[in-house]
Amino acid sequence: MSEIYEQEALRVTDLHKSFADQPVLHHISFQLLKGECLGIVGESGSGKSTLARCLLTLMNWQSGEITIGDMNLKGLDSRGLRWVRSRIGAVFQHPAAALNSRLRIIDSLMEPLDQRKGCTPSFLNLDDAAGRLEIACALLDTVGLPGDYVYKFPHELSGGEKQRITIARAISTEPDFIILDEPTASLDVTTQSVILNLLKDLQAKLGLSYLFISHDLAAVYYMCDRIMVMRGGHIVDQFKKADTFDHKRHAYTKLLIEVFNG
Numbered sequence: 001m002s003e004i005y006e007q008e009a010l011r012v013t014d015l016h017k018s019f020a021d022q023p024v025l026h027h028i029s030f031q032l033l034k035g036e037c038l039g040i041v042g043e044s045g046s047g048k049s050t051l052a053r054c055l056l057t058l059m060n061w062q063s064g065e066i067t068i069g070d071m072n073l074k075g076l077d078s079r080g081l082r083w084v085r086s087r088i089g090a091v092f093q094h095p096a097a098a099l100n101s102r103l104r105i106i107d108s109l110m111e112p113l114d115q116r117k118g119c120t121p122s123f124l125n126l127d128d129a130a131g132r133l134e135i136a137c138a139l140l141d142t143v144g145l146p147g148d149y150v151y152k153f154p155h156e157l158s159g160g161e162k163q164r165i166t167i168a169r170a171i172s173t174e175p176d177f178i179i180l181d182e183p184t185a186s187l188d189v190t191t192q193s194v195i196l197n198l199l200k201d202l203q204a205k206l207g208l209s210y211l212f213i214s215h216d217l218a219a220v221y222y223m224c225d226r227i228m229v230m231r232g233g234h235i236v237d238q239f240k241k242a243d244t245f246d247h248k249r250h251a252y253t254k255l256l257i258e259v260f261n262g
């Protein structure tokens, strides 16, 4: 196991979240290690996206700790929140909703870097003096898109191309980890596998850490080193990919495997 795995990107301890006294997350505890892909799989309504929103500090939670590096996310002031949000990348199900339809691609893509003036992603290997356009084109190249896409508007792009833009944006700030919440659910089957492969390649090349959320065990199995199974707001099972078919798996995991095997 490489050294990078020994460092922690994220720790969640005994997280509870309710909506109007209705518990949605119970006793959620896990850690994400640097360089790994941790899958969260579970049926609709099991609390996956609620967990993602808590991590992104888009939502409050009642109790429990979320820690990134040595920063505890509870009770941060607006400066602390801005810092934390720049440390977490996010890619969601609907790329069209994630891109402002009135902005050219360059402006949506560069939005996080525009807020951190003078910051050039180190993985692009550009000169410190690289301009905004040069950085944007290099980011597009990283996700397999031609540089002239910077001048296009979202409606001129396919769903897969739009998702490539949101991926490029998510990696641009070199975050501690990236939350992928059903990143391929809105795409056709062929494009789904192309985007999953792109994510896998980027992870290997750039040493990214992913929290990969999906209701699709096959996709999670393909992408992840470890898998957590959620049901009704609980983590009912947590295991290494190699142990997926172990007889010790939770009954609900076995049910998901049956569906996965068709």
Ligand SMILES: Nc1ncnc2c1ncn2[C@@H]1O[C@H](COP(=O)(O)OP(=O)(O)OP(=O)(O)O)[C@@H](O)[C@H]1O
Pocket (backbone or CB within 6 Å): 019, 024, 042, 043, 044, 045, 046, 047, 048, 049, 050, 051, 215
């Ligand atoms: N803003 C909200 N207000 C009230 N209840 C909510 C809110 N957001 C989510 N919920 C409820 O929390 C539960 C978990 O929803 P969540 O969106 O986290 O599920 P999910 O696992 O992401 O599902 P899916 O696979 O369909 O995306 C559901 O019962 C949902 O109705």
Ligand SMILES: [Mg+2]
Pocket (backbone or CB within 6 Å): 048, 049, 050
């Ligand atoms: Mg969801």
